[in-house]
Amino acid sequence: MGLIGSSLAHVCRRKGLAREIAAADTSATVRETVKELGLADEVFETAAAAVSGADLVILCAPPGAMGSIAQNIGPFLEPGVILSDVGSVKASIIKAVAPHLPATVHFVPAHPVAGTEQSGPRAGFSTLFLNRWSILTPPEGTDPKAVARVAAFWSGAGSNVEIMQPAHHDLVLAITSHVPHLIAYNIVGTAADLEEVTQSEVIKFSAGGFRDFTRIAASDPTMWRDVFLNNKAAVLEMLGRFNEDLSALQRMIRNSDGDGLFELFTRTRAIRRGIIEQGQETAAPDFGRRMPET
Numbered sequence: 001m002g003l004i005g006s007s008l009a010h011v012c013r014r015k016g017l018a019r020e021i022a023a024a025d026t027s028a029t030v031r032e033t034v035k036e037l038g039l040a041d042e043v044f045e046t047a048a049a050a051v052s053g054a055d056l057v058i059l060c061a062p063p064g065a066m067g068s069i070a071q072n073i074g075p076f077l078e079p080g081v082i083l084s085d086v087g088s089v090k091a092s093i094i095k096a097v098a099p100h101l102p103a104t105v106h107f108v109p110a111h112p113v114a115g116t117e118q119s120g121p122r123a124g125f126s127t128l129f130l131n132r133w134s135i136l137t138p139p140e141g142t143d144p145k146a147v148a149r150v151a152a153f154w155s156g157a158g159s160n161v162e163i164m165q166p167a168h169h170d171l172v173l174a175i176t177s178h179v180p181h182l183i184a185y186n187i188v189g190t191a192a193d194l195e196e197v198t199q200s201e202v203i204k205f206s207a208g209g210f211r212d213f214t215r216i217a218a219s220d221p222t223m224w225r226d227v228f229l230n231n232k233a234a235v236l237e238m239l240g241r242f243n244e245d246l247s248a249l250q251r252m253i254r255n256s257d258g259d260g261l262f263e264l265f266t267r268t269r270a271i272r273r274g275i276i277e278q279g280q281e282t283a284a285p286d287f288g289r290r291m292p293e294t
Helices: 002-014 027-037 062-076 090-102 146-158 168-193 199-204 210-219 221-230 232-254 258-277
Strands: 022-026 042-044 058-059 081-085 110-112 135-136 161-162
Touching: 002 027, 027 042, 027 110, 042 058, 058 062, 058 146, 062 090, 062 221, 081 090, 081 146, 090 168, 110 146, 146 161, 168 210, 168 221, 168 232, 232 258
Parallel strands: 022 042, 058 081, 135 161
Antiparallel strands: 110 135
């Protein structure tokens, strides 16, 4: 019941997407917070207990934990239940989860492309998914009716829904999400390690660019560790492309190629404008991410 799980609970309450919400978390502190906030009708210590009688189960956990959770809940899933998830990698999760599911379970993996750098049950809010994309990656042979129900659920939560092949999803997200996070972690780490710049000066004189990197680099370390370990092929492929482009940029600077730099910056600026025009960001300062009230 972290950011995504608690946000799902909020939007289910607000939009009436579920008759009853059951939540599970291994942390006693998290369970008490979930009860305090009224995020669920029932709160359980184990996922196996929570799934009893459910017709839709959504795994909200780091990618590396999905397989063991599926193994634990597999025997307790009702015939005809739909199992989904919110992981930001798909091929490895499908590989880890599918073997533990009874044949009577419909597995429809999903990835809501939404989030903040905050985590925990208090971080969630009902509009997190509004106008964001939710990508479904059903394995071959999945019942189309089950896919349609999951698509309708995410549409009800305010998301735009897209269906992709799992491997294609992992490649797309490697460049749009995973590599940017890796670069952010690296840049913030480099700044912290510079002997010529004290930590207080890094913080004091953080311009917009570095400040914005620190927001990304503040994301949940467990989740992002699992993302990189479970999408390594696509991430390494995109890093190879990035290194080639970075070398080209180094040559432009070394050779005082002002025209080349201007052309590149003009092209990338247009991409930013396209993201805003598609409603995936606003032109407001501070990323346009002022958290709405739940």
